[in-house]
Amino acid sequence: MLGNRIAAMGGHAERMVEQAVAALINSDVDLAQKVIADDVVLDEGQRWIDDRAIVLIAKRQPMADDLREIVGTIRISADLERVGDLGKNIAKRVVAVVDARQPIRFFRGLEALSNLALTQLKQVLDVYASRGVDGIGFVRDRDEEIDAMYTSLFRELLTYMMEDPRNISSCTHLLFCAKNIERIGDHATNIAETVYYIVTGEQMPIERPKEDKSHKVVVEG
Amino acid sequence: MVDATRAKTGRRMAALARARLYSARWPLMAAAAAILAVGVLAGGRLWHSVLAMFFVVIVAVLAPRRAFRRDEETSAAISHAGDMAGMSALDLAAAVPDPLIIFDRNGSTVHANQAALSAFEPLPTGSLMQLKFRAPEIQQLFLDVREGKPAAVVDYAEKVPIERVYRVAAMPVGENTGLFAVLFKDQSESRRIDRMRADFIANASHELRTPLASISGFIETLRGPARNDEKARENFLQIMQTQTERMARLIDDLLSLSRLEMRPHVKSAGRVDLVQLVGSVADSLNPLAKESGLVFDKTFPDHAVEVSGNRDELIQVFENLLENACKYGQSGKRVEVAIEETMVGPRPEAAVTVRDFGPGIAEEHIPRVTERFYRVDVETSRSQKGTGLGLAIVKHILTRHDGRLTIKSEVGKGAAFTVYLPLR
Structure with a gap:
């Protein structure tokens, strides 16, 4: 019951991110508006899951597996809701970026980044569906890839802004879009950890991948 | 003649009684045990218990039950099917080249054919379909088909890790079996061809634009700041010539490519x-x-x-x-x-x-x-x-x-x- 709703939320979240990035790349303002409107579904989903989970705990007093399942569901739904918010935020920025067309290579970069993040989200939700946590290590590898890509995009955008101050406003928006996508990857990792906990009852071994290195990037002018 | 008919009827009745008794054997045994126990505990006489047993058996023989009719119907259906009799649903599913998944009323996967497994790994039996296929339109499709609405077809696109587009149809299997089948038809190839064509136009115009932009930039400079600069003019004209040559080459290549595409199958016999x-x-x-x-x-x-x-x-x-x-x-x-x-x-x-x-x-x-x-x-x-x-x-x-x-x-x-x- 809760699982079905999580799946529906996951589907919506994936779709929103996909459409937000598509709207950004194709400067499609209508699609962006649709994404912004769709966020309600996820908010509603999270509230519903919270309510149901609390009622379940209160009435049935679940133990062990069941309790883990319910608590995990609450956490996953919160993560998915955040993913939706990030997608919505990207969609909101479409309007600001539309006026000044930036070189196609940034959009290619964003697309590649979002493909990585979406793949991660999809695989994590697939693991939630199949409960096969053996191969969950891939999540971390992918997270490293996303971080590397984000750092390179960050550097590129920074350089581009230094070249011509007129680019700053739209590039800043693109920078935030990239950051949002990178955050989506982090939420996917969180979900993976929750799923691991639900299935095995143990925390995922701690060796969280290195974070992105963009905080160290300085471009000399 | 009459004797023969009577004998036949008698045989049928006997067979029917045997079958009814056989199918009710467990309840009958339980009833016998219960009657004996009650008889012994209540201190009643033995023949009372035997009488009670007799009535129960008579009722079991005479009362018609639906199960028999259904069994007879099923066997008739199978004998009509003739050659199909030995074929299992699994063989049929395996023979379908497109991904085919059977699921039950809860959405649990009952069977996925080989094509489905290779397309949608991991897909263990018993995992929920709603969890695996999360796109909103697919969720709606599953909901509709389980509520018995007429079968519908939706398009389903997977963007990552590889872009794939499917046309998905879901329908109930048989009547009241509680099973549903969903079939995925791969449309990725035609989508990819469309995409390639659009990409081609975008690329070709982009390729032509770059030299064009540089030429127009140089013209602007030649008419403005470099109007009287003999040396720069020569230099710029040289670059402009290189750029126009590049555009000419590109257009030549595009033309020969489109010529080749116009008649891709015509063989030349020289x-x-x-x-x-x-x-x-x-x-x-x-x-x-x-x-x-x-x-x-x-x-x-x-x-x-x-x-x-x-x-x-x-x-x-x-x-x-x-x-x-x-x-x-x-x-x-x-x-x-x-x-x-x-x-x-x-x-x-x-x-x-x-x-x-x-x-x-x-x-x-x-x-x-x-x-x-x-x-x-x-x-x-x-x-x-x-x-x-x-x-x-x-x-x-x-x-x-x-x-x-x-x-x-x-x-x-x-x-x-x-x-x-x-x-x-």
């Missing part, structure tokens, strides 16, 4: 001697090779190697390949050109290998270098006057000639392009 043809192409490119500091190292057989084909088109193939070798193989000092007769495939073929010793092509690029406008390194290609169409044209012409192109390369060790053409 007779061409490859030794002579490749030799003359190499000779005509000698100046370019010298300029790049290269020599052609030719290994040709001493007899003619004849293939059927269009002379001009084949000249273009080898021109493009040798030009590429000159452009990208400069560091290797030599380019090997070899003609052989081979039997790699099912028929005798002529193999022309052009091998350079330049930087080579990384593995991930090899499958894509024959795509239009695909460049391993945009800057190098531009500086070498490449249009990004050379190998695409080669591939097209070879397809028309029933030939093929193989590319072998290792980074740092150069690249070998081999053209195979059927011998005449």
Whole structure:
């Protein structure tokens, strides 16, 4: 019951991110508006899951597996809701970026980044569906890839802004879009950890991948 | 006659009674045990218990039950099916080339055929369909079909990790079996072709735009700040000429590509001697090779190697390949050109290998270098006057000639392009 709703939320979240990035790349303002409107579904989903989970705990007093399942569901739904918010935020920025067309290579970069993040989200939700946590290590590898890509995009955008101050406003928006996508990857990792906990009852071994290195990037002018 | 009918009726009745007793054997035994227990505990007489037992058995024999009728109907249906009788649903599912998944009322996967497993791994039996296929429209489809609404068809796109587009249909299996089937029809190929066409137009206009922008920039400068600067004018005009030449080359390539595409299946029946043809192409490119500091190292057989084909088109193939070798193989000092007769495939073929010793092509690029406008390194290609169409044209012409192109390369060790053409 809760699982079905999580799946529906996951589907919506994936779709929103996909459409937000598509709207950004194709400067499609209508699609962006649709994404912004769709966020309600996820908010509603999270509230519903919270309510149901609390009622379940209160009435049935679940133990062990069941309790883990319910608590995990609450956490996953919160993560998915955040993913939706990030997608919505990207969609909101479409309007600001539309006026000044930036070189196609940034959009290619964003697309590649979002493909990585979406793949991660999809695989994590697939693991939630199949409960096969053996191969969950891939999540971390992918997270490293996303971080590397984000750092390179960050550097590129920074350089581009230094070249011509007129680019700053739209590039800043693109920078935030990239950051949002990178955050989506982090939420996917969180979900993976929750799923691991639900299935095995143990925390995922701690060796969280290195974070992105963009905080160290300085471009000399 | 009457006796026979009566005997037959009697036999049928006996059979029916046996069957009814057999199917009710467990309740009957339980009833017997209960009656005996009650009889003993209540201290009643034995014959009371026996009488009670007798009534229960009589009722079991006489009361008709639905199960029998259903069994009879099923057996009739199976005997009508004839040849299909031995076939299981699993065999049928396995015979479907598209992904097919059977699920029950809860959405648990009951069976997934091989195509489904390879397309949607992981998909263990019992996992919930709603969890696996999360796109909103698919969720709606599952909901509709489980509520018994008429079967609908939706389009379902998976963007990552590989873009795939499916047309999905879901329907109940049989009547009231509680099972549902969902079938995925792969539409990715047609979508990809559409995408390629759109990409092509975008790329072609982008390629034309770059030189155009630089020309218009120089015109602006010539009319403005550099109006009276003799030296700059000469310099700018030189650059503008290079750019217009580049545009002309690009348009030539585009035209020859579209000509080839207009009639992709028309075969030309001329007779061409490859030794002579490749030799003359190499000779005509000698100046370019010298300029790049290269020599052609030719290994040709001493007899003619004849293939059927269009002379001009084949000249273009080898021109493009040798030009590429000159452009990208400069560091290797030599380019090997070899003609052989081979039997790699099912028929005798002529193999022309052009091998350079330049930087080579990384593995991930090899499958894509024959795509239009695909460049391993945009800057190098531009500086070498490449249009990004050379190998695409080669591939097209070879397809028309029933030939093929193989590319072998290792980074740092150069690249070998081999053209195979059927011998005449």
